[in-house]
Amino acid sequence: MQTRLTIVKVGGKVVEEPESLAELLNDFSKIVGNKILVHGGGRSATAIAAKMGIESKMVDGRRITDKDTLDVVTMVYGGLVNKNIVAQLQSRNINAIGLSGADLDLIRAVKRPVKDIDYGYVGDVKYVNCEQIEQLINAGVTPVVAPLSHDGKGQMLNTNADTIASELAGALARSFKVQLIFCFEKKGVLANPEDENSVISELNMPTYEMHKKSGVINAGMIPKLDNGFTALTRGVQEVLITDVDGLKFKSSTGTRLSLEDN
C-alpha cells in the first residue's frame, strides 16, 4: 500500500507577512505524515527588485524574467523566502530541507520559446527527477520547494509555483497517494467573485469546461485549475483549492477537483 503524501502550495501575502506565515507553518506542521511545501514569493521579489531599481514587468499575471529579474527571483525565492521557511519549520521540529529545481536535478525545464511574448528566463518543466526526493521523504524529511527550475546546462529558470506543485504531485503519484492542496487568498473557486461565500465545492472536468465557457470562472483561476486537473490525470488522488483556514479543516472546505462526475 502506498503511503500518503500531502503537497501544499502557498503563495501570495500569506507567505510574506510574518504573522500569517507563522500561522500557516503552525497548520502545515500539524499535517500528519509525509509532506512537501511549495511556496511563491512574488511580492517580496517585486519589493526587492524595486529597492534595487529593477522594474517588475508582468503579462497576464506572469513575470517577465530578464537577467536582473532572474537574479532577484533566484535570491528571493531560493534564499530569503525558502531559508526563512526552513528555519521556522526546524523550530517546529519539522526536519525541512529547502530545494530549488536545480538541487538534486529535481526539476528540469526548457527556457520558454519566444512566440508573441518573450518571457525571458522562464522555464517550462520537462521532467521531475524523483529518486532522491523520495529517499528524503521516506527518511522523514520535509522538502520546501522554491519555484525555480534549471535547464541542465547551468542556467537557473523561473517557473510558476502552481506548476511546480502540480508537476511534483504528478511525478510523486507513482510512489505515494498524493493529496495536492493549493492555498490562496480565497476560500475556493468562487461562482461569484463578489461573494466570498459562493465557493463551488466540487468541480469536475465537464462542469469546469461549462464554467469556463459561461465566464463564471475567470482568467486568473484558469492556470491554477489547469494545473490541478493535470495533476489528477497523472494519478494524484485528490486536489483541493482553499485558503489557509482550509488547511486546518482540509476535508470540509474549499473546492475539490475531480475528473468526472461522481
Add this chain to the structure above:
Amino acid sequence: MQTRLTIVKVGGKVVEEPESLAELLNDFSKIVGNKILVHGGGRSATAIAAKMGIESKMVDGRRITDKDTLDVVTMVYGGLVNKNIVAQLQSRNINAIGLSGADLDLIRAVKRPVKDIDYGYVGDVKYVNCEQIEQLINAGVTPVVAPLSHDGKGQMLNTNADTIASELAGALARSFKVQLIFCFEKKGVLANPEDENSVISELNMPTYEMHKKSGVINAGMIPKLDNGFTALTRGVQEVLITDVDGLKFKSSTGTRLSLEDN
C-alpha cells in the same frame, strides 16, 4: 576502512566572477570521490546591499549583520550564489544539492553574545548534525554549503565560511577520511606578503605559534589558520591552504598544516 571526503572552501572573487567560477567548478568536478563545496559570497552581498541602499559595515574583516544585512546574506549566499553553483555543477554531471545550516538542521549556532562589538545576527556554531548529509554523500550527492547557520528557534544567522568548512570537516571526520582545502587568492600562507612565491609549504603548531609571534603571519590569516588547526585536532586527515590552481595539483602546492613536526 573509511572512504575519502574532500571539502573545498572557496571564497573571494573566484566564486563571484563567471569565468573564474567556471574554471573552479571544472576543477572541483574532477575531484574523484565524495566532495563538498563550501562557498562565500561577500562581494556579491556587498554589491547587492549597496544597490538596495544598505551600507555594509565590517569590523576586522567580519560583517556586522543587522536585520537588513541578514536578509541580504540569506538571499545572496543561500539563493543567488548557491543555486547558480548548484545549477552549474549539475551541468557538469555532479549531482549537487545546495544547503544552508538550517536545511536538515545541518548547522546549529547561537547568536554571538555582545561584548565589545555587537555583530548582530552572526552565529557561533554549536554543533553540526551529520546524519542526513552523510546519507546524501553516501548516495553520491555533492553538498554545496552556504555560510549560513540557524539557531533552532526559527532565526537564520550569518556564519563565516571558513568556520563552516572547518566545522563540517571536523564533524564528518568521524565517518570519512577528510581532506580540507581552503582556496583563496594567494598560493598559500606567505612568509613575505610582498612576495607571491614565498609560500610556506608546511606549517605545524609550533612553527605557526612562532610565525604569529614574529609577525610573519598577519592578522588576516589567523582566523583561517585557527580554523585549519581546529579541524586537524578534530581528526581531519589533511588541511591545505592554496589558490584555485592548487585544486588542480593539490598534492604539490600551497601550505599544508600539521599538528606536529614530522
